[in-house]
Amino acid sequence: MEALGAPGAGAAIALENLFPPLPSEVILPLAGFTASQGGMSLAAALVWTTIGAVVGAWLLYGLGALLGRERLHAIAGRLPLVKVSDIEKTERWFERHGAKAVFFGRMIPVFRSLISVPAGVTRMSQPMFLLLTTLGSALWNAIFVIAGYRLGENWERVTDLVGVYSKGILAVVALAVVAFVVYRVMRPGAGKRRV
Template identity: 65%
Template sequence: MTTVVLPFSVPEHSSAAAGLTGVSQWAVELMEGIGAPGAGLIVALENLFPPLPSEIILPLAGFTASRGSFSLVEALLWTTIGSVLGAWLLYGIGALLGRDRMRAIARRLPLVDVEDVDKAENWFHRYGYRAVFFGRMVPLFRSLISIPAGIGRMSVWKFLLLTLGGSLIWNTVFVLAGFYLGENWHLVEQYAGILQKAVIAGLALAIVWWVAAKMTKRREKADAT
């Protein structure tokens, strides 16, 4: 029997989900199935259900893009759309339910601590708009910070703009890391904690600078009178 050798080869489709398990496998299969909008959907769900970690989902979106399922630009666009959409829904829930009912619901939700909701609310009242922007770059607070913003009826347009800016920075870092690391996307997890601490340190320095500037301005006014 003669074997016919074609002048080209047709490689079998290799799924990026091969070798993955659990949430990682489900996420990649969904992104491969419906494309970049699947990445946006998962990120929106990650906002609504904080136990889904963005530090895993976002690098997986970059990894899947590196396999050719969709482009890097599409990955960044749809994950950011998902972030803003999920945050906006939480903002609406906070505005609709109010503080007391929101805390009552949090008590009944698995894997969600009322103390975390209270911390997010205190952080919002203390730092205002900065909390919304920088909060998008702090795990867990990424989602929860939207609730006190809604309860406090923060301007929805300012909220969306700050959420967009913070989400775009956070998503870009992790999607690019997953894209360029490829099969080693999981290494991102090791550095997520360092990035979180850097963001918190940056926020602390910004607050110190702001307070110092205010005190200097008041002192100058007092000296002038």
């Protein structure tokens, strides 16, 4: 982190948006710890990690916009157990709750990255998307960078605590996916393909 500096921390967070297995819960507290040791300023760590988060999210927004509704529907039509009507319901939900989803989604592991794609598909206003992404990312980043800064050499305690939160979120998602698959397979007429 000292070698990369604050711009490097921002680049790592941009990559974390594109490749969710890279954990921001490790990068951010480590940036805070590095700032506490004088390797960068706390303000630079906060600014650059937020810039990185916004850049990564904006690239995924662009991917969603490039994909578009028709392609998304065509892909959904080919997936087992998924119907185009599922995607349409998700789009309608996003059009009603998109602003909240983008802002609060920045604080939920995995969704932090994925929420940018439906924003692009539904062509959410880019200025609004960028504003909500900046605010949500700045809040999330500040919590972890400042925690790493204050904990100093014990910065790894942050990752231990957040690991429980992340695992809880992933467990809920896994249960929801299993419930969805069981529902689709077990319901009457499941063998018939409907669009």
